[in-house]
Amino acid sequence: MTGAPDAAPPVSPDVPGDPPLPAAPAPAHGANPGAPRPERKGERTRRRILQAARRRFAQVGYDRATIRAIAADAGVDKSSVIQYFGTKQELFREAVHWTIPIAELTTPDPVRTVDNYLRGMMASWAADPDSPMAVLLRTSMTSDEAAELLNRHVTEQAIGPVAETIRAQDARLRAAMASAMMVGIATHRYLLRTPDLAGADLEDVLRLAGPVIRSLVAPDVAPSGHPPPPPDPAAPAAVPPSATA
Incomplete structure (x- = not known):
């Protein structure tokens, strides 16, 4: 499932070591009060550190990455x-934190919902390797701490929320399998x-993967995307194999 990168949260003015920030001046004549405020120096520094940390963790893994190297980057x-x-542990946790807006991606139409899931994940990975x-996925291959964090993220951000949208007794298993397929x-x-x-057209990937994942998250919907028709009362009943033995 897809997960889009979180914007780095702003740094609080009372972070130890930061000088107090002056009060914001009144808007200049003709300025647009609704315009986004300029990014503060502390916010830029924080964002730059997070970006450098992601690159360093991706290149050498969690264990070999050092705060000194990340600072230099x-x-x-x-x-x-x-x-x-x-600490490096806290830096890593913030650098790899992500959320999946399941509520925003889920619609009454299961075809559209699965398409949203797949497109969201593919777009996120394509836009930013x-x-x-x-x-987090890369580092989990070589770090027990990263693997534990990945398991918790997938369970909390993907499996749990998706399972709540599935009408089936085995909803969590279905959500886990759908998540595994999309991440895979x-x-x-x-x-x-x-x-x-890697060389396939994205639309072909969605066309083939969509029905499979939809069968997991919408078990009461036929492959066409609509509820299956009711059984035909005139159709002959199935004969158990033991009856003809």
Whole structure:
């Protein structure tokens, strides 16, 4: 499932070591009060550190990445990284944090819902190979801590919310299988670069994967995307195999 990268949250003015921020001046004559405010220096620094951390974790893994190297990549002192994030563990957790807006992607139409899931994940990976989810997946191959964090993220962000939309007793198993399929497709297409999948047209991938995933998340809907027709009362009843033995 898809997961889009979170925007880095703004730094609180009372972060230890940061000088107090002056009060915002009144808007100049003719200025648009609704225009986005300029990004503060502390916010830019924080965002730059997170971007450098994702690249470094993706390249060398969690265990080999150091705060000193991440600071150098970001063009800041090691003390700045510690000031904003404290430890490498906390920096890693923030760098790979992602959320999936399941409620926004889910619609009354299961065909559209699955298409939203797939397109959202593919678009996220295609736009940023160092997205939080991609980095977390890479590092989980070599780090127990990253693997544990990935399991928790997938369970909380994907399996749980999707299971709540499935009308079936085995909803969580269905959600887990759908999540595994979508992550697997994205991994082979964008991370492993499996030739046949990486070179395939996205619409072909969606056309083939959609019905399979839809059968898991919408078990009461036929492959056509509509509820299956009621049984024909005139049709002969199935004969159990033991009756003809």
